[in-house]
Amino acid sequence: SSELTQDPAVSVALGQTVRITCQGDSLRSYFASWYQKKPGQAPVLVIYGQNNRPSGIPDRFSGSNSGNTASLTITGAQAEDEADYYCNSRDTSGSHLYVFGTGTKVTVL
Amino acid sequence: EVQLVESGGDLVQPGGSLRLSCAASGFSFSQSWMTWIRQAPGRGLEWVANINQDGRGKYYVDSVKGRFTISRDNAKNSLYLDMNSLRAEDTAFYYCAGALLAGTVHKFGPWGRGTLVTVSS
Numbered sequence: 001s002s003e004l005t006q007d008p009a010v011s012v013a014l015g016q017t018v019r020i021t022c023q024g025d026s027l028r029s030y031f032a033s034w035y036q037k038k039p040g041q042a043p044v045l046v047i048y049g050q051n052n053r054p055s056g057i058p059d060r061f062s063g064s065n066s067g068n069t070a071s072l073t074i075t076g077a078q079a080e081d082e083a084d085y086y087c088n089s090r091d092t093s094g095s096h097l098y099v100f101g102t103g104t105k106v107t108v109l
Numbered sequence: 110e111v112q113l114v115e116s117g118g119d120l121v122q123p124g125g126s127l128r129l130s131c132a133a134s135g136f137s138f139s140q141s142w143m144t145w146i147r148q149a150p151g152r153g154l155e156w157v158a159n160i161n162q163d164g165r166g167k168y169y170v171d172s173v174k175g176r177f178t179i180s181r182d183n184a185k186n187s188l189y190l191d192m193n194s195l196r197a198e199d200t201a202f203y204y205c206a207g208a209l210l211a212g213t214v215h216k217f218g219p220w221g222r223g224t225l226v227t228v229s230s
Binding site (some may be wrong): 035037041049050054084086090100 | 153161168206
């Protein structure tokens with residue numbers, strides 16, 4: 001089965017930019033989707049496809065893709081962006097199987 | 110308003126069974142793929158299972174294959190997860206979510222608030 005690797009933790013100063021990366025072979029074939037997860041709350045979809053934001057997601061969130069790496073960028077991070085972020089992609093081992101990345105804890109200083 | 114509400118989570122002994130339910134409203138349930146995703150305490154998100162619109166296509170993560178069964182009732186706008194032979198490692202919050210699976214693009218959402226399954230003696 002596929003694996004998606006993320007850095008465990010990153011920090012960013014308030015108002016600055018942070019990039020979170022997700023690496024895996026499946027990303028050469030399939031786009032990632034990205035989820036924000038805060039303690040005690042349901043996950044929230046923030047980016048999917050090439051660089052699509054659901055309604056209600058601020059435009060400071062953006063996505064990009066290159067080779068086996070997908071990236072989520074927060075431009076002008078806010079205190080409320082402090083959360084765990086997970087990428088997700090289709091598994092290359094079979095149809096309609098999916099896998100989440102290991103997750104990145106984003107701390108806003 | 111789009112809403113997904115999970116229920117059925119409980120404390121169950123190892124080897125036991127449980128049925129989770131998810132009641133959907135405010136979106137085209139019968140036209141949507143649906144998914145179950147879980148998060149164990151202190152761990153990351155894990156995709157568990159998908160089901161297609163008519164319920165004939167079902168897909169599972171290897172760790173639950175043969176033990177869990179995903180199903181749906183489009184007349185009741187409801188999604189289910191039947192969980193058998195439960196193990197301690199199945200302890201988690203279980204979330205139901207709508208899914209768009211379209212070739213190279215996919216997304217999970219809307220999401221429910223989750224229901225807690227605890228497997229312990």
